[in-house]
Amino acid sequence: MEKSGAFSPEGWGQVRFLSEPCCQACGLPFEDEAHEQVLCVSCAAPRGLPTRLTGKDRLNRLRSAVGYDQVTAPLIMALKYGDRHDLAQIFGRLLVSPLEALRAPSDARLLPVPLHPRRLRERRFNQSGLIAQALAQQTGMPLDQRSLQRHRATPQQKGLGPQARLRNAAGAFTATDGAEGGAFILVDDVLTSGATLIACARALRRGKARWVGAVTVARVLPNSKDPDITLPEV
Ligand SMILES: [Zn+2]
Secondary structure: OOOOOOOOHHHHHOOOEOOOOEOOOOOOEOOOOOOOOOOOHHHHOOOOOOOOOEOOOOEOOEEEEEEOOOOOHHHHHHHHHOOOOHHHHHHHHHOHHHHHHOOOOOOOEEEEOOOOHHHHHHHOOOHHHHHHHHHHHHHOOOEOOOOEEEOOOOOOOOOOOHHHHHHHHOOOEEEOHHHOOOEEEEEEEEEOOOHHHHHHHHHHHHOOOOEEEEEEEEEOOOOOOOOOOOOOOO
């Protein structure tokens, strides 16, 4: 990273950008270039699979811009904890093409994953809100920060299995009247297990939303070495 905090061309060269070929539902990149599958193993599995991110009771589609690793983790942390708000603009630009790949309904609104009000007071900003704002500015898509509310912070997720993470995040969110009939694109910084996004999607569906997709800046990929940085859950 350069002194200004901007990423040098060498830095960008080390970033793993996620693109086709990938699972058409959840965006998981296929390692094999000549991949002919449409869905990854988990999206193609029966509905109840806890690791499954997409489906009727979950997300319609999901895309992420980059792999979450030693190169990108410090940037994500710098926005979340370091007041590096300028990074939101960069992340917003990175999300333009994943957003297009979602093929969301034309009336879809960008909805940042809400922070618990107490956390918002402590931190003064919601990093997902800043990213969603930047993406809205760059694409002209409407921003919706009202249709989903968080009424409790999610306890630490690290070390929990997928089922426990889902239970942990379940019930943390409620949709407001604005969700009814709407199409939403959830915006978050990192996808780890997806439990938070699934909890958001379920809340919106309970509020009668008709379509729920998601974009995240980074995604923890299977087989990637977990970056040596612990991200506290919010
Ligand atoms: Zn998939």
